[in-house]
Amino acid sequence: MLDQATICAIATSPGMGAIATIRLSGDDAVKIADEVFQSVNKSKKLVDQKANTLHYGTISEGVEIIDEVVISLFRAPHSFTGEDIVEIGCHGSVYIQQRILQLLIKHGARMAKPGEFTQRAFLNGKMDLSQAEAVADLIASSNAANHKMALKQMRGGFSKEISKLRGQLLHFIAMVELELDFSEEDVEFADRKQLIQLTSDIQQLLSKLAKSFKLGNVLKNGVPVAIVGETNVGKSTLLNALLQEEKAIVSDIHGTTRDVIEDVINLDGTAFRFFDTAGIRETTDQIENLGIERSYNKLEQAEIVLLVTDLTNPIALISERIEKIRKRITDQELIIVGNKADVAGREKIAEMLGSINLGDQENIVFISAKQQQNLDSLVDLLKESANLQQAEGADVIVSNIRHYEALTQALEAVNRVIDGLHDGISGDFLAQDIRECLHYLGEITGEISNDEVLGHIFKNFCIGK
CATH class of the missing domain: 3.30.1360.120 (Probable tRNA modification gtpase trme; domain 1)
Incomplete structure (x- = not known):
């Protein structure tokens, strides 16, 4: 090329x-x-x-x-x-x-x-190739976390891990294939116990790298936060207050927001991608029902769920709405936002605190979105719930979908090698699976590549870089 x-x-x-x-x-x-x-x-x-x-x-x-x-x-x-x-x-x-x-x-x-x-x-x-892709990520970085991750990858942190794995595997496949040349003499050059230990170590590392993609994707694209709740509880007002602009239409009319409104906010170096969703309620309006269905879809995609409640409503009704959302989420962080605290008063806040039992991944905060009161506490909870501290100590974080796919395929090949070693399969089958793992690892760094892949990667760069 x-x-x-x-x-x-x-x-x-x-x-x-x-x-x-x-x-x-x-x-x-x-x-x-x-x-x-x-x-x-x-x-x-x-x-x-x-x-x-x-x-x-x-x-x-x-x-x-x-x-x-x-x-x-x-x-x-x-x-x-x-x-x-x-x-x-x-x-x-x-x-x-x-x-x-x-x-x-x-x-x-x-x-x-x-x-x-x-x-x-x-x-x-x-x-x-992974360093080259990091150049594009560095140029596109819009927050401190994304910048740090791209810079670390551009300096070769990820590449060193992959090259080390390939080097170890190349040594063993050479030994295994040497055995095949002397198959009639029944000799064994590759120590099977040592190979089991090596593939086990590689399996753990590949699994760790693949699992880091979830965090890397969050750092790269922003922590997805779904703002959900009943109609007219103040979801759009809260989004506008966080953005400091009139992004969403605010009205006393129920069902004003019928589609998902999305925007990104940088909070102390971390990007949060907010989704203001349609108010969840029973309705016969077909278009509004489509918006409500999209609200539930965004709920599943979010890392953090902001459940906005109206403190002027009865506690029993608020508790019912909280339970309804709890049934819809799995491992997401849930922040219950008691809105209109300025109107409800301290007694209502105390009553709610006494009646709501919070789970391990749940927090509660009381605000007035309209008066922009106590938003700092909400922002602190968002940053805490994002749990990005693990990114500080991580040597390598995968943020590229191409790398993630290659890692998962390499991991599948390594799993077959491990199963084959335990089952005592012949060296030619072992060599095939090791070669496949080497192929996918090589795709990440560009040691194995083709014009189509390279053309797809570099076409997304800006001219002049």
Whole structure:
């Protein structure tokens, strides 16, 4: 897949700004830059300059000066792509950026495809495929947890774990396949007890990595939080208060919210994805019933459920609604939100506290969404319920669905190896399952890949990266 053409693209965000960076990469990057760049010392040529140096001058087309620029020079193989790279720092005018790009193309470069710089870094051995994918995650990170996870993966934490597993398995498959060459002599090169221990260790590690995907997906996309409850208990008012904007329509009319309203909020470095759902009640309105069904679907998808109750209602009715929701959830964290506390008063709050028995994964908080009272306590409970502390100590967290699928398939192959060892099956069957496990592990890092997979991965990158 490695195209030898020299590529160029704007590496900074599109639009106008103070400065912009235009990147060139390829065998002719320095030569092309030399043809359009003139240093302050007019006799100085970029081709004669050392790597990792800066050069001030102008970009010109003929006698016309387009802009004053600073050029950064990087030499292969010690660059991001592993090729010669020239980065042109120019003024951020869209007109200037386009003129320079057109000039570079005129002198032999071509426009880079989405993700082509990172793709070249992978193909030139500067990073493996999981690290390349982490580059996209790092660019897209919108909160501290996601940023930290992507940075750790980009530095090779995940890759080291996978490479270690493959190395151990490669040693044993070599021994098993050597046995097959001497099958008539009934010799055993691979210690079966040692192989059982190794595959057991690999099984535990693969299982741990696969299970971390749930947490990784939460960190990457935000903790899913479903706001549920009866009609007119203040669900939409609560969402608006958390967002600090009028996202959802608020009305005294029952059944105003008929579909799921979704938005993401960053709370102290962690993203929470809130779903404001249709009010749950008995109704003959077909459209509203569709919305209620979607409410129950979001309930199942959520990690945290905010059950909003109206404290002005009788305690018996509130308890009935809580029990109804409890029957609908399994292992989600449940936060019971007693709303309209400013209207209900302290006696009603005390009465509710005395009548509601909380489970291990349940909490209760009293607020006024309309007056935005005690929302800080609710936010604290959300962060506590998200239980993201485990991410702090984790060495590796899987956040990519492609990696997760490969890990689960590798785990299935390892399970077959373990079963085969206990059943005493022949070495050729063992070797087949070990090879299959190696294949799926190799898919993660790109040691085994194809053009279709690579094309799918890099097409989602931004141009210039």
